Amino acid sequence: MKKKAFIAIISVSMLASMGTGALAATKLQEIKAYLNPEIKVQVDGTYTELRDVNGNAIAPISYKDTNYFPIRAISDALGVAVDYNSATKTIILGEKVDGVSIAKEFKDMYHTKDPAQTTFKGKDYKEAYFNTGSGDRSSNFMLHPNKEHQTLYLQIAAVDGDITDFTIEDSNNNIILKKVDVIKSAEGLVTIQVDIGGIKSLYIHGKVKSGATVFVPLTTSYYK
Template sequence: MKKKWITAGAAAALLMSTSAGVYAGANLQQIQAFLDPSIKFKVNGKPFQPQNDKGAALAPITYNGSTYLPVRAISNALGVAIDYDGKTNTIFLGEKQDGVPIADSAGGDFRTKDPQLTTYNGKDYKYVFFNNSSGRRSSGFMLYPKGKYQKLYLQTAAVGKDIEEFFVSDSDTDTKLKIDKVNVSDGLKTYEIDISGLQTLYVHADLQEGGNWFVPLTTSYYK
C-alpha cells in the first residue's frame, strides 16, 4: 500500500509545496481536474488529513478516474523523506542514490581542517569534528538535515579512552535515535540511522579523562 501511495504522490508533483517560480519555465500541460474533499484517508488505521507546509488542509485531485495526492503531505505521513532539485526539476523520495556529506550542515566547536588532527589510522579525512580537550566532559554538535534525507550514515571513533555513552537524538523532540558505547578497539564505527522528516539532530558523547572523540565530516553522509 505504501508504494502505491508514493507512486500516486509522485504523479502529483505539481502539488508539492514549493515556490510558484519553480514552475515558471516548466513544460506544463493544461488539464481539467476536480478537487474532491469528500475523500477520506487513514494511515495505519488512523485518520489522516493531507496538509501543505503551512498546515492548511489539502483535497486530493480526481482526473480521468485516478486520484492524485499531494507529494509532501503523503511523504510526511508515510515517513518517506522528500526533496526537490529545481535545477533538474526532480523530486526525490526516500534515500538518494548519492550520499551528501554532513560537512556543510554540521555546527558547533571542534571542527577542524588541521592535518595534525584530521588523520586517523593513517588516513587524512580532511575535515573532522575532533574533541581533544582535557578532563571528563560531555561534547556534542548539531546537524541540520531539514527533512530532506531518509538516512544518516555517521562515522565516529574513540581515541585514547572508550566513549562511555554516545547518542544521536532528534533535537526537536529530544528523542534518542541511537545509543551506544564506543570502544577504542572498535576503530571507526559507522551508524545507520533513520532520520526521515527530521529537521535538526544532536550528536553527543560522554568522554573520559584522556579520551578524545573523532568524527569525519566528509565520509559521514546523508542519503
C-alpha cells in the same frame, strides 16, 4: 510497513508541490479538477492530517476518479525523504544514489581543518569534529538533514577512552532514533547507520571521560 504503504499511495499521488516554477514550463496542460476535503488518509491504521511545507492542512485534488496529493505531504506522513533536482527536473524519493557529506554546512566549536586533528591512523580526512574538551563531559553536535535524506552514515572513533550512551535523536520531536551503549576506543573508526527519512534536525550526543577525544570525520560521514 511504511515503505510498502508509500509505494501503494504514491501510485495515485504524483502531484508534486516542490516550488519548481512549473507554471513557466512549456509542456503543462490545463485541466479542471476539484479540492476534495472529504478524503481521509490513514498511515498504519492511524488517521493523519496531511500538511504543506508551511504546516497548513491540505485536501487532495480529485480528477477523473483519482485523488492527487502533494508528494511532500505524503512523504512527511510516511517518514520518507523527498528532494528535487531542478537541473534534471527530477523528484528524488528515499535514499539517494550518491552520498552527501555532512561537512557541508556543519557548524560546531569543535569543527576543525587542522591536519593535526583531522588525521586518524595515518589518514587525513581534511575536516573533522574533534572534541578534546576537559573533564568528564557530554560530547554533542547538531546535524540538519532538512527532510531531504533517508539515511545517515556516521563515522566516529573514541580516542584514549570509550564513548558511552551514544545517542542520535530527532531533535524536533525528541525521539531517539539510535542508541549505542558503548563505542570502544579499541574498535577504531566505526560507522553507525540510522534512518532519518522525514527528519529536519538531529541531536547527536554521548558521554566521555576526562582525557578522551571524540573524532568524527566529516568528509566520509554522509547522508543518502
